[in-house]
Amino acid sequence: MSARLQHRIAVVTGAARGIGRSIAERLAAEGARVACLDIRADLLEPAVGEMRKGGLDAHAYLVDVGKRDEVHAAMQRIEADLGDPVSILVNNALWVRYQAIEDIDEATLDRIFAVGLKGYIWPTQAAAVQMKRHGSGAVINISSQAALVAFEKAIGYCSLKAAVGGFTRAAAMDLGPHGIRVNAIAPGMIETPASLGKFDQASLLARARVIPSRRMGQPSEIASVVAFLASDEASYINGAMLTADGGATIAGT
Numbered sequence: 001m002s003a004r005l006q007h008r009i010a011v012v013t014g015a016a017r018g019i020g021r022s023i024a025e026r027l028a029a030e031g032a033r034v035a036c037l038d039i040r041a042d043l044l045e046p047a048v049g050e051m052r053k054g055g056l057d058a059h060a061y062l063v064d065v066g067k068r069d070e071v072h073a074a075m076q077r078i079e080a081d082l083g084d085p086v087s088i089l090v091n092n093a094l095w096v097r098y099q100a101i102e103d104i105d106e107a108t109l110d111r112i113f114a115v116g117l118k119g120y121i122w123p124t125q126a127a128a129v130q131m132k133r134h135g136s137g138a139v140i141n142i143s144s145q146a147a148l149v150a151f152e153k154a155i156g157y158c159s160l161k162a163a164v165g166g167f168t169r170a171a172a173m174d175l176g177p178h179g180i181r182v183n184a185i186a187p188g189m190i191e192t193p194a195s196l197g198k199f200d201q202a203s204l205l206a207r208a209r210v211i212p213s214r215r216m217g218q219p220s221e222i223a224s225v226v227a228f229l230a231s232d233e234a235s236y237i238n239g240a241m242l243t244a245d246g247g248a249t250i251a252g253t
């Protein structure tokens, strides 16, 4: 593995499992010191423990990303603990329930947006302070194919992930002049505990069959896109949303 992120301080939210964990592992494997944020202590401590056992420079922070003060305090603690300003931030945390327009209720919608939108905005606001001091930075927001195409009974999720696209573009406008790039990734169907738990095997296979690449993606295939966007190889990519979906979006599947 290359060392293109050597000496960088990275923060990954929702890093206790699934795509977030894979992203944290990949950034650390490329030389970054990685702060892993999650709300689930039961998952976060063992995940980070395994990363460290594997020689990765990973650190656990129990944080609710939807709470502004908590996030700002954590970001300051990370800089103090790791000794340098944060220069990579990956917003990935998610809390969701899938409901149709007829059924969505206020408490559910509030929580979806507290974690998945405010929970992307607060870490970006807090990290930007340090990135400005560092002189550059990369923010990568994990959106979804659901930002670009519609799914049934997913009012909260489709609205959220489209909003992440708008947030990405607006933040790129504000932070670009400071040398900070803000981009989004729109993954398609990725094999994680969350996605495998949502569908039965037969419907997963049926969905995979109509994707041009004829399969679901792996978390590592999102992590590699994140590592690229975080690196200087992506130095002129700003405000973009890259699909990583085996062609599902262009095929309308």
Ligand SMILES: NC(=O)c1ccc[n+]([C@@H]2O[C@H](COP(=O)([O-])OP(=O)(O)OC[C@H]3O[C@@H](n4cnc5c(N)ncnc54)[C@H](O)[C@@H]3O)[C@@H](O)[C@H]2O)c1
Residues within 6 Å of the ligand: 013, 014, 015, 016, 017, 018, 019, 020, 037, 038, 039, 040, 043, 063, 064, 065, 066, 092, 093, 094, 095, 115, 119, 142, 143, 144, 145, 186, 187, 188, 189, 190, 191, 192, 193, 194, 195
């Ligand atoms: N799995 C897929 O097929 C897929 C497809 C497209 C996009 N995505 C996106 O990728 C990201 C990760 O997906 P996943 O499948 O790994 O999901 P996941 O549910 O396994 O992971 C989400 C993580 O966020 C954490 N989290 C929840 N609330 C939090 C809070 N308030 N503060 C901090 N952490 C919190 C959870 O504990 C969990 O570890 C999400 O943004 C999701 O929308 C996933």
